[in-house]
Amino acid sequence: MPLQVKRLLLVFAIFIGIMLVLKYVLTPDSWREYGPYRGNAIGEIASQQAKYVQKESCADCHDSIAEIKSRGEHINLQCEICHGPGYQHVDDENFKMEITKNSTLCLQCHTMNAASPKNIIKQIDATEHNEGEECITCHNPHQPWL
Amino acid sequence: MDKIQSLYEALTKVDGFIYPNELALNWDMLIVMYPYITGLVAGAFILASLNRVFDIKALRPTYELSLLTALSFMLVATMPLITHLGQPLRFYEMLITPHLTSAMAIFGFVYLWYLMVVLLLEIWFDYRYDMVIWSREKKGFMKFFYKALTLWVSDTSPESRKTDEKIGYFITVVGIPSAFLLHGYVGFIFGSIKANPWWSTVMMPVIFLFSAMVSGIALVMFIYMVVSYLRKQKIDMNALDTIAKYLFYILIIDFTLESLDQIHRIYEADESFDILKILVRGKLFFTFFIMQIGVGVVIPLATLGFLQFKKPRVRIRKLIYWIISICVLVGIFYMRWNVVIGGQLFSKSFYGFTSYKVNLIGGSDVTLSLLWFIVPFFILAFLLWLLPPWKKAPPIEIPEE
Amino acid sequence: MAIEKENFSRRDFIKNSSMFAGGVVFASLINPYKFVFATKQPKGKGKWYGIGIDIEKCIGCGSCARACKIENNVPDDPFFFRNWVEQYTITNDERILVSSPNGGIDGFKQPVPEEDIYKTFFVPKMCNHCAKSPCTQVCPVGASFESPEGLALVDQSYCIGCGYCVQACPYGCRYIDPVKGVVDKCTLCYHRLEKGLDPACMMACPTGARIYGDLNDKNSAVSLFLKEHNCAVLKPQLNTESKLFYNDLSQEVH
Numbered sequence: 148m149p150l151q152v153k154r155l156l157l158v159f160a161i162f163i164g165i166m167l168v169l170k171y172v173l174t175p176d177s178w179r180e181y182g183p184y185r186g187n188a189i190g191e192i193a194s195q196q197a198k199y200v201q202k203e204s205c206a207d208c209h210d211s212i213a214e215i216k217s218r219g220e221h222i223n224l225q226c227e228i229c230h231g232p233g234y235q236h237v238d239d240e241n242f243k244m245e246i247t248k249n250s251t252l253c254l255q256c257h258t259m260n261a262a263s264p265k266n267i268i269k270q271i272d273a274t275e276h277n278e279g280e281e282c283i284t285c286h287n288p289h290q291p292w293l
Numbered sequence: 294m295d296k297i298q299s300l301y302e303a304l305t306k307v308d309g310f311i312y313p314n315e316l317a318l319n320w321d322m323l324i325v326m327y328p329y330i331t332g333l334v335a336g337a338f339i340l341a342s343l344n345r346v347f348d349i350k351a352l353r354p355t356y357e358l359s360l361l362t363a364l365s366f367m368l369v370a371t372m373p374l375i376t377h378l379g380q381p382l383r384f385y386e387m388l389i390t391p392h393l394t395s396a397m398a399i400f401g402f403v404y405l406w407y408l409m410v411v412l413l414l415e416i417w418f419d420y421r422y423d424m425v426i427w428s429r430e431k432k433g434f435m436k437f438f439y440k441a442l443t444l445w446v447s448d449t450s451p452e453s454r455k456t457d458e459k460i461g462y463f464i465t466v467v468g469i470p471s472a473f474l475l476h477g478y479v480g481f482i483f484g485s486i487k488a489n490p491w492w493s494t495v496m497m498p499v500i501f502l503f504s505a506m507v508s509g510i511a512l513v514m515f516i517y518m519v520v521s522y523l524r525k526q527k528i529d530m531n532a533l534d535t536i537a538k539y540l541f542y543i544l545i546i547d548f549t550l551e552s553l554d555q556i557h558r559i560y561e562a563d564e565s566f567d568i569l570k571i572l573v574r575g576k577l578f579f580t581f582f583i584m585q586i587g588v589g590v591v592i593p594l595a596t597l598g599f600l601q602f603k604k605p606r607v608r609i610r611k612l613i614y615w616i617i618s619i620c621v622l623v624g625i626f627y628m629r630w631n632v633v634i635g636g637q638l639f640s641k642s643f644y645g646f647t648s649y650k651v652n653l654i655g656g657s658d659v660t661l662s663l664l665w666f667i668v669p670f671f672i673l674a675f676l677l678w679l680l681p682p683w684k685k686a687p688p689i690e691i692p693e694e
Numbered sequence: 695m696a697i698e699k700e701n702f703s704r705r706d707f708i709k710n711s712s713m714f715a716g717g718v719v720f721a722s723l724i725n726p727y728k729f730v731f732a733t734k735q736p737k738g739k740g741k742w743y744g745i746g747i748d749i750e751k752c753i754g755c756g757s758c759a760r761a762c763k764i765e766n767n768v769p770d771d772p773f774f775f776r777n778w779v780e781q782y783t784i785t786n787d788e789r790i791l792v793s794s795p796n797g798g799i800d801g802f803k804q805p806v807p808e809e810d811i812y813k814t815f816f817v818p819k820m821c822n823h824c825a826k827s828p829c830t831q832v833c834p835v836g837a838s839f840e841s842p843e844g845l846a847l848v849d850q851s852y853c854i855g856c857g858y859c860v861q862a863c864p865y866g867c868r869y870i871d872p873v874k875g876v877v878d879k880c881t882l883c884y885h886r887l888e889k890g891l892d893p894a895c896m897m898a899c900p901t902g903a904r905i906y907g908d909l910n911d912k913n914s915a916v917s918l919f920l921k922e923h924n925c926a927v928l929k930p931q932l933n934t935e936s937k938l939f940y941n942d943l944s945q946e947v948h
Contacts, residue, residue, distance in 0.1 A: 151418075225898060260804050378855050392833050
């Protein structure tokens with residue numbers, strides 16, 4: 148074999164060797180545990196904090212409100228749809244959960260729109276239905292139709 | 294954040310309906326540069342192999358120049374990609390843990406194969422003898438540098454030169470399919486995206502390949518003229534005419550393929566056709582009809598076609614070639630533009646368009662794209678200084694066996 | 695011209711029939727037609743999540759999109775969404791108007807007066823968690839993958855931010871996080887599922903228009919939903935095997 152070819156093969160062998168070492172060193176730990184990805188990633192994604200605690204957690208303390216709500220139209224709604232995520236309040240009860248008590252909150256669902264199915268939701272036209280009044284002066288959001 | 298700012302601005306320019314996430318064009322001008330530069334590499338190499346493998350002797354004066362051009366662009370070919378990444382420092386993952394079902398994952402290996410096994414080796418065998426001679430002539434650091442480049446092989450015997458010649462030929466033969474692979478592969482990256490009807494066509498790799506050849510040949514033509522001018526050397530008009538002839542032929546093939554693709558698209562007129570029609574006639578009108586087809590195809594084809602029948606004086610021919618090569622380079626750039634940017638302008642809901650504004654001043658993608666286009670010319674200047682083709686020893690005659 | 699009758703001996707007969715029988719046995723061994731009868735490959739024994747959306751029940755309140763943004767720290771800007779709601783309005787003169795202002799978070803305005811409307815409805819969109827997901831297929835480093843439960847997830851500590859998956863998703867469900875420089879998408883709130891909670895969008899839906907569950911369990915909410923309704927997926931021609939099933943999906947929806 149000619150000398151220059153031998154030298155070149157040597158250089159290529161060194162290069163491939165370095166690549167293999169790098170591949171060995173840099174491949175992450177749980178690679179190919181389940182497939183061609185980092186198996187640990189699943190656990191990492193699963194360990195993120197959940198912000199919405201869901202109504203069962205709310206009812207643990209606010210049982211009287213939960214009871215009122217359970218007799219109204221809003222029975223199936225999660226508290227946090229209106230009140231916002233409760234994870235900080237659950238950790239520390241001094242953390243107040245702010246809620247905007249004006250009609251824009253109600254109208255997110257109850258505004259008149261031809262695309263909203265009539266049989267699913269009661270809709271009102273805010274310009275005709277007691278314009279300027281806040282909804283909660285007449286309706287109790289926890290038990291709207293009483 | 295000015296990126297977010299520009300997105301808010303783009304939000305006011307949405308036509309019709311797009312999916313909310315489609316507002317941001319994730320592949321900006323840097324990704325236009327990526328197939329453009331890779332194409333220049335493949336094209337320049339194929340021009341070199343026309344001389345070596347297909348034995349077109351008229352192209353001998355541009356052989357080394359094409360190889361060095363290919364190398365200098367190859368060295369930066371990955372840079373637009375890497376600088377475009379959201380996490381540029383993680384690019385090595387593509388080589389360490391390639392996900393083999395991805396059309397993009399193999400790029401690192403195709404690139405390495407082409408750079409190390411084809412380009413570098415071919416240039417090395419071509420210049421080995423000369424580098425040995427130069428290492429003997431030079432002193433100090435340059436002597437050491439040339440010696441290192443020869444890998445401390447100082448054999449200058451006729452036998453060793455014959456070996457160089459034979460292996461070099463073999464590598465060129467391997468290099469042609471490799472060049473096809475390199476750029477056909479880049480086309481496949483786009484052509485295999487079934488979600489995007491503007492990209493998803495089996496013709497894409499072939500079109501990319503031929504447009505790559507066109508652009509690479511035009512680039513070498515341009516560089517050959519500039520280099521000869523700078524060196525105050527007489528241009529070999531025979532070589533230039535031959536290059537122009539091949540440019541003409543391949544441009545015809547390229548245009549035929551692209552037309553075929555569009556005619557097929559128009560005739561089939563599938564569900565995406567209505568939106569693509571509006572796209573091409575509207576947002577892409579200037580870049581598609583004027584730049585890609587007008588400047589990039591019609592003008593060069595007409596002029597080169599005319600030159601096949603009638604040869605004006607040398608001075609005029611030179612001027613024509615110079616202008617044509619620039620036209621073709623601009624046209625192919627816009628072809629990449631229309632593919633990459635055009636493919637993201639319409640919504641996959643087929644109900645609307647987003648917009649892309651080029652921030653010529655201050656846009657980081659444009660600045661970087663320009664940088665990655667200019668750097669290869671400096672690399673080429675360095676390579677021409679280090680390995681001047683005009684100072685090479687005359688090739689050794691291999692007796693017919 | 696006389697036709698020469700072929701002279702079949704018993705030996706030939708046995709030879710031919712045994713060759714035929716052998717061929718059938720061989721062909722049934724390699725069983726090339728299996729895929730004709732079973733177009734879907736059987737999935738594993740574990741959970742295999744699917745999603746159902748009942749368009750008849752969607753009121754376009756945007757609670758799902760709001761909850762998702764809060765739960766998953768999605769950037770507040772109106773062009774980064776893990777889920778959003780679209781409003782389709784088809785007029786009497788057959789124009790199709792689609793809108794999704796801020797993903798529906800701020801509510802919708804009906805652009806057409808009621809008498810001109812032929813039909814109108816809301817379509818909530820989110821990741822389809824396709825079984826043959828084109829997005830995880832193209833990830834060059836394996837940062838985007840399909841979990842054993844059939845969810846398309848992103849390993850953000852490994853993603854290089856190339857954006858190839860964003861291009862490959864036919865439904866526009868991925869975006870590049872402008873701060874992290876990596877791709878982000880719906881995980882069906884995998885972190886909530888693992889804690890026994892509902893995904894944020896499912897929890898927040900006031901009308902129960904969103905359903906999820908284990909497709910392998912034939913009594914799960916989503917399996918029953920599929921049984922009781924005629925459902926369709928988006929862009930079926932792309933063969934992504936989407937696992938987001940819509941009830942009452944109009945053909946105008948892309």
